[in-house]
Structure formats: structure tokens, C-alpha cells
């Protein structure tokens with residue numbers, strides 16, 4: 001995905017100012033920065049989640065495989081399948097584990113019948129590292145799983161429609177350390193197959209899971225570089241101050 005000169009406003013307040021960035025398919029990109037700097041707002045521009053906020057207005061250009069995602073003829077439902085999202089709080093549908101994963105492929109017409117749908121569900125749950133834990137209880141409610149399992153179910157739900165990009169907005173902030181480690185492992189396993197963008201407050205997590213890191217401050221993209229450079233050799237003073245804990 002490429003973003004060029006993106007501005008986002010909530011009414012009269014500007015939350016994102018002139019952000020340009022490329023997100024590559026074979027990498028995990030972490031968005032870091034102090035609270036309120038616009039990480040989530042910018043993340044949400046990448047699959048037009050901001051459309052759901054009446055006061056939000058996006059300017060600039062964002063392209064997915066060259067196509068302008070804000071173009072009038074862009075099918076937003078299709079876009080959100082190609083650019084999936086995993087939220088801070090796991091939000092499975094109040095339906096069975098199977099239905100949580102099968103819903104997307106069914107509405108997007110990806111399955112050629114029941115056996116094919118079963119295969120897609122198994123594959124998505126396997127890739128999300130959840131299959132062995134749930135294969136004998138696919139009919140039970142997704143909301144009855146543990147928080148970490150629910151988050152992996154949400155990742156399986158995103159994967160099931162074969163996205164190109166997965167956006168993760170602080171996916172571990174509601175999870176304990178063990179469930180967090182499991183999600184981080186999963187991010188490693190999924191890398192290469194999907195472009196992954198993760199917003200995180202946890203700098204160790206950014207350093208562990210990502211290859212590229214973008215540091216935001218007051219709505220601007222201050223520095224975007226290899227994660228190892230951001231954490232060991234930042235070019236900007238503000239990045240250095242943030243990663244050394246001087247503010248944030």
C-alpha cells in the first residue's frame with residue numbers, strides 16, 4: 001500500500017498531517033508514538049474504517065496495488081476483505097466458532113460448497129494457530145473462548161477471506177503475557193503471506209515483531225525506517241527521546 005500526503009481531520013481538528021508511507025507485502029510494519037499522536041487514526045485510513053466516523057475527513061491519496069482506495073467506484077466491503085482488521089478488544093461475533101470464520105468466505109462467495117467451506121475454515125483456524133484447540137468444538141460460541149483464543153479467532157476470521165493486508169490495532173493490549181507471546185509468534189508465522197501493520201504502545205513488542213517502524217508524533221510521521229535502526233540508531237531527536245522513554 002502507498003499513502004501520499006494524507007491528512008485526516010475530525011471536524012476542525014487535524015489528527016494526521018501530510019503522512020506518506022509505503023507498506024510492503026513481505027514485512028511487518030509497526031506504528032509507534034505517544035498517546036493521541038494519530039497511530040490508530042492513520043491505521044484506520046488504510047481500509048476506510050474512518051468512513052464510519054461522521055466527523056472524520058481524509059485527504060490525500062492511498063493506493064492498494066495501484067488502485068485508489070478512496071475512489072468513488074471502490075467497493076468498501078471488498079476493500080475491507082482485502083485489508084482486514086483486528087481490534088484492541090477481541091470482538092468475535094456472538095455465533096459459533098465455525099460461523100465466525102465461515103461468514104466472510106460465504107458472503108464473498110469464496111467457497112464452492114460445504115466441503116470447500118469446511119476446508120477454508122480449517123485452514124484459517126490452522127494458520128491462526130487455533131485449530132488444535134477448537135477442532136472438537138466448532139459449534140460452540142466464539143465468545144466462550146479465552147481472550148487470547150478470541151483474538152486468534154478474529155485473526156482467523158480476517159485470514160479466511162485471503163486478505164492482502166492485515167491491520168492490527170494494539171491486538172495484545174487486552175491479553176496476558178502468555179496470550180501476547182502467542183499472538184507475536186503468530187505474527188512471525190503470518191509474515192510474508194500478508195502485509196501486516198501493527199499499532200503498539202509496547203516498544204519491545206514493536207522491536208520483536210516488525211521489520212519496519214514508523215514513529216508518529218502530533219499527527220506527523222517523524223521517522224520511518226528499519227526497526228533495528230529506529231531502536232539502535234534513530235536519526236531524529238524526537239524518535240530518540242521517545243524510545244529512551246523521555247516522553248510518551
Ligand SMILES: Nc1ncnc2c1ncn2[C@@H]1O[C@H](COP(=O)(O)OP(=O)(O)OP(=O)(O)O)[C@@H](O)[C@H]1O
Pocket residue numbers: 010015033034035036037038039040041042053055201
Ligand atoms: N472519533 C473521533 N472523533 C474526534 N476526534 C478523534 C476521534 N478519534 C480520535 N480523535 C482524535 O484524533 C487524535 C489522534 O487519536 P488516535 O486515537 O488516532 O491516536 P493514537 O496515537 O492511536 O492514540 P492512542 O495511542 O492513545 O490510542 C487525538 O487527538 C484524538 O482525540
